[in-house]
Amino acid sequence: MPLIIPFLVALGIFCHGLGHLIDALSNAGFFHWLNSIEWSAMLNWFRTAPVAAPQVSSGKEALYSQFQQFMDMQYQISEMKRHILTLPALPDEGY
Structure with a gap:
């Protein structure tokens, strides 16, 4: 066949x-x-230009960079807390 x-x-x-x-x-x-x-509204939403980064005046650049460092540090601390909670308990901790 x-x-x-x-x-x-x-x-x-x-x-x-x-x-x-x-x-x-x-x-x-x-x-x-x-x-x-x-559908046209949805397609227009996908085709919109991305929002540009905020424009910071020259006098506030140092404050803005410090703010970015602070926010980054907060994120790193929260990730570290999340990781610590996944670790097994030590034998003398009683779990």
């Missing part, structure tokens, strides 16, 4: 199942729900 016959049978079975799936989705109102979405 040529190889094309089983392929065509499998393709027919797949298309038959796909037809039933599309029919079930349309009966459930799925396509009506898809049409109710405002």
Whole structure:
């Protein structure tokens, strides 16, 4: 038997199942729900330009860099706390 016959049978079975799936989705109102979405607004939201970094005046650059260091330190401390909580307890700690 040529190889094309089983392929065509499998393709027919797949298309038959796909037809039933599309029919079930349309009966459930799925396509009506898809049409109710405002796709143009969603696409415009994805295409918007990224927000630029805040412009800091020359007198406040030192304060801004100190603020960045402080926020970075807070993040590192929170990550360290999270890591410490995952460590096993010592034998004399009672767990």
